[in-house]
Amino acid sequence: MISSCNRKWSHIHFSPALLAVSLLATILLPARPAGAVVWSTLFTAQDVRDHLSTEQGRQEALEFCRKMGITKVYIESFRDGYQAAEATLKAARDFFRQAGLTVSGCVTTTGIGKHSTGWQVAACYTHRQNQERLESIFRFTAALFDEIMIDDFFFTDCECSECAAAKGALSWQQYRDKLMMQISRERVIGPAHAVNPNVKVIIKFPQWYEDFQKRGYVPDQEAAIFDRIWVGTELRNPSSDEWGHKQQYEGYFIYRWLTDVGGSKTGGGWFDPFGTTPTLYLDQPLTTILAGAPEVFLFHYGALTSPDYQAQAEAMAARRVQYEKLAPFVSGWTGIPTYKPVSSDPGEEAYVLDEIGMLGIPEAPTAHFPEGARAAILTTQALGDAELVPKLLHLLAARGTAFISQPLAHRLNGDPRLPTPSPLDLDKDQDVKTMEVGGGKLVVFSDALPHLTHVDGQNRVEQLTPELRTALEELRRKVSDFTVTSLDAPPRVAVYPLGGRVAVVNYTELPVDCRLTGLAGMAHKLTQLYALDGAKLAPDGATLRLPPHAALVVE
Numbered sequence: 001m002i003s004s005c006n007r008k009w010s011h012i013h014f015s016p017a018l019l020a021v022s023l024l025a026t027i028l029l030p031a032r033p034a035g036a037v038v039w040s041t042l043f044t045a046q047d048v049r050d051h052l053s054t055e056q057g058r059q060e061a062l063e064f065c066r067k068m069g070i071t072k073v074y075i076e077s078f079r080d081g082y083q084a085a086e087a088t089l090k091a092a093r094d095f096f097r098q099a100g101l102t103v104s105g106c107v108t109t110t111g112i113g114k115h116s117t118g119w120q121v122a123a124c125y126t127h128r129q130n131q132e133r134l135e136s137i138f139r140f141t142a143a144l145f146d147e148i149m150i151d152d153f154f155f156t157d158c159e160c161s162e163c164a165a166a167k168g169a170l171s172w173q174q175y176r177d178k179l180m181m182q183i184s185r186e187r188v189i190g191p192a193h194a195v196n197p198n199v200k201v202i203i204k205f206p207q208w209y210e211d212f213q214k215r216g217y218v219p220d221q222e223a224a225i226f227d228r229i230w231v232g233t234e235l236r237n238p239s240s241d242e243w244g245h246k247q248q249y250e251g252y253f254i255y256r257w258l259t260d261v262g263g264s265k266t267g268g269g270w271f272d273p274f275g276t277t278p279t280l281y282l283d284q285p286l287t288t289i290l291a292g293a294p295e296v297f298l299f300h301y302g303a304l305t306s307p308d309y310q311a312q313a314e315a316m317a318a319r320r321v322q323y324e325k326l327a328p329f330v331s332g333w334t335g336i337p338t339y340k341p342v343s344s345d346p347g348e349e350a351y352v353l354d355e356i357g358m359l360g361i362p363e364a365p366t367a368h369f370p371e372g373a374r375a376a377i378l379t380t381q382a383l384g385d386a387e388l389v390p391k392l393l394h395l396l397a398a399r400g401t402a403f404i405s406q407p408l409a410h411r412l413n414g415d416p417r418l419p420t421p422s423p424l425d426l427d428k429d430q431d432v433k434t435m436e437v438g439g440g441k442l443v444v445f446s447d448a449l450p451h452l453t454h455v456d457g458q459n460r461v462e463q464l465t466p467e468l469r470t471a472l473e474e475l476r477r478k479v480s481d482f483t484v485t486s487l488d489a490p491p492r493v494a495v496y497p498l499g500g501r502v503a504v505v506n507y508t509e510l511p512v513d514c515r516l517t518g519l520a521g522m523a524h525k526l527t528q529l530y531a532l533d534g535a536k537l538a539p540d541g542a543t544l545r546l547p548p549h550a551a552l553v554v555e
């Protein structure tokens, strides 16, 4: 084996063609050891003006980067109608490069001209002057940087008279999808590559993945034409009405789902300190790294050094090394395939997939129907696939199990293609129902179960009634035929199977003791591999002891 390796390497040294291939690989592959984390931050266009225009400001910014372990910076040329001065951008770029940091550019497409009639931060992209302004911003930026991130305001929900005329007989969704693809090609990627053939343009997707279809985000088509994609893994205080009661699992779900869409183009995760406490802020690096992001992007310098969010940055700096130690254990993501087609509408089940993950039910998010899988989790979103029922029948015929949410069961009821022995709808006061259909099993679960993870405006979760406790255990028992879970963990404890390892995170505000099940009996002889914030495996080798917001990795 050693001699064959030597032969292979000597070929690379002597063949010009292979030398070119190896150089290309060196350029394309991330220059980091497996499992390492690159920390990065952004200087918004306003940060560039306010903090990077003097030598002293640049030195202070560099000190911040050193303290946070940041080795890559994004220097933004445009945001909110303001374009940073070329001389300042160049001085900042060269300063950070000389200090040994990797430097990229960024553009935020807010305030470019005529607003969208919907969300004011977005633009009307039918409007020709807006298109021309957009192109000029990307031409300007591509001349300065070899990589350009686009922040997640690159969408439209405009219904102005120009848009209405241009859409003709198309639906708004069809028109916006077509328009955003067209301007991406003709006003962003094309002009940027024309100015700088080496430039890589990254599209960052917002964390609000259930609304992409309303605003012209088409992740599969955009991933195909952009050089890279990025993932918004922002989490918020789950009790916040303002932020929509977000679940921490969302950061994991969207990262894995967009990785299924974008494959190796998926470059990293991005989060900010807004709507968090220092404790909740730290759920973001933890969840983003568990999801597999090789680069963690901390938005943004001006906020993280402001009095409002300094505490978040201090907390992050104090824990950074612990997160870096977690990364080598993170690979081999598994769980029950959980299907959300691209552009699917969630109906009344928006973000239910995050809630299911918060029940300790591990998901393997996918934008493609999991053909050949032994089990799948299906919710209203799956109806975005017009071929759902035939595909489901195929899964059942292969003795598969489909976990079906109550709202989806209701919509599937009475479909002659899916004959069931009794109605799919749950009976009154019934929370889990299993029926044999087409050679496999359908497990219908009540929406009362995912709702157990909901945190209300007073920071309370619903009490587990004996009935719901029994139903949750029954659902988890069925899940344990296919993946690892916990029968006794309360809601808001997430289980992340990682190859032969399992990470467990306690997102509740109370200490939790729990056990794992579903590792084919192996769960009784666990070994602790990694612990964060005082988590530990009890001497019995089976009980996981997790303080609030703590994490444990076992095998």
Ligand SMILES: [Zn+2]
Binding pocket: 116, 117, 124, 125, 126, 127, 158, 159, 160, 161, 162, 163, 164
């Ligand atoms: Zn318009």
